[in-house]
Amino acid sequence: MSLAATLHRRFAREPRTRALSAAVASLLPPGALTLDLGCGDGTLARRVMAARPDVRIVGADTLTRGGCAVPVARYDGERLPFPAGRFDAVLLVDVVHHATHPRSLLAEAGRVARSAVVIKDHLADRVGARPLLRLMDWMGNARHGIALPYNYWTRADWRLAFADLGLKVAAWEERLGLYPRACAPLFETGLHFVALLHPAAVPAPARPAGRPPAA
Numbered sequence: 001m002s003l004a005a006t007l008h009r010r011f012a013r014e015p016r017t018r019a020l021s022a023a024v025a026s027l028l029p030p031g032a033l034t035l036d037l038g039c040g041d042g043t044l045a046r047r048v049m050a051a052r053p054d055v056r057i058v059g060a061d062t063l064t065r066g067g068c069a070v071p072v073a074r075y076d077g078e079r080l081p082f083p084a085g086r087f088d089a090v091l092l093v094d095v096v097h098h099a100t101h102p103r104s105l106l107a108e109a110g111r112v113a114r115s116a117v118v119i120k121d122h123l124a125d126r127v128g129a130r131p132l133l134r135l136m137d138w139m140g141n142a143r144h145g146i147a148l149p150y151n152y153w154t155r156a157d158w159r160l161a162f163a164d165l166g167l168k169v170a171a172w173e174e175r176l177g178l179y180p181r182a183c184a185p186l187f188e189t190g191l192h193f194v195a196l197l198h199p200a201a202v203p204a205p206a207r208p209a210g211r212p213p214a215a
Contacts, residue, residue, distance in 0.1 A: 016178045020093060020120055020194075021047035023176055027118050027196045028055050032088035035060060037080070037109055038095030042069030045091075057091075063146065078104070082112045089116040096121050097137075097151045107165050110199035117167060117197040123174070124152035126190040133191060158195075166200035 021044055028034060031054045036045045039059030046069040049057055059072035060080060073081060077100070090113040092105070099105040109117050122133050134150050153161070162169055174193045178184075 015180065017044055017047065019177045020044060021051060023173065023194045024048050024091060024093065024118055024120070025051040025055075027116070027171060027194070028052060028089050029116055030054060032056075032116065034058075034089045034091060035080075035082070035087045035112060036070065036091045036093070037061075037075070037105075038092065038098070039068065039070060039072055041065050041067070042072065044093055045070045048091075080108050080112050084111050085114045086112045088114050089118060091118050093118075093120045094122075097133075097153075098147050098149065099151065100147070100149055102151050102153070103161055103165065106161060106167065110165055110167055110197075113199050115198065117199055118194070119197065120176075120192070120194045121158075122152050123155055123158075123191055123193055125154045129191060132187075136187065158193075162197060167197040168199075169195055170198050171196035 024044070025048045028048070034045075034048075034055055034057045036042070036057050036059045039045055039061050042059055045057040045059060049055055057070055059068060059070045060075040061072055062075050062077045064072050064074055075081070090109040092109055096102045096105055096119065106117075122129075124130055124133065130150070130152055133152050134148075137148055137150065159169070161167075172193060172195045174190070176188070176192055176194060178192060179187045
């Protein structure tokens with residue numbers, strides 16, 4: 001592992017994962033069967049379940065890795081292999097900006113979620129936000145072969161997408177404590193958010209269209 005990768009893991013990834021797992025755990029409904037869409041190696045899901053023993057999380061990803069910490073299903077990047085309303089909640093943690101078609105991804109999350117969609121992603125309103133977010137994305141993801149289309153949205157972009165897709169904002173937080181205090185003005189302030197969304201009601205599926213992977 002390179003020095004840059006080692007420093008990123010120690011001073012960015014690990015503190016970020018701790019803070020994110022706490023933020024996500026606080027927003028999930030009681031006893032929620034949850035899909036972590038874009039789960040990666042499952043580290044975040046495992047930490048969320050440790051904080052919330054009542055919650056069960058399974059994953060879906062376009063790139064499946066050996067040794068994932070949670071059961072994971074392969075996702076083709078277009079349609080999830082689950083029926084409408086299959087899960088109580090869906091997590092999208094730093095995933096939407098990696099999608100070629102972000103609105104389609106959000107629509108799929110809303111389709112399979114019964115009561116909650118929890119999103120953590122970026123904001124591109126701040127001066128210089130886009131080049132800084134591109135650098136952060138490249139540092140954290142390029143070596144894993146993760147797609148980097150750099151689809152960063154402003155607050156207005158997010159709100160418009162949510163409204164168009166029938167996703168109601170129930171909670172919105174930008175003070176997440178992802179980085180050490182000395183680094184926060186550069187790497188955190190005005191660049192990140194976590195939101196709890198309530199999807200539009202979905203009809204009961206006529207027949208099963210897939211199952212989450214077995215625990």
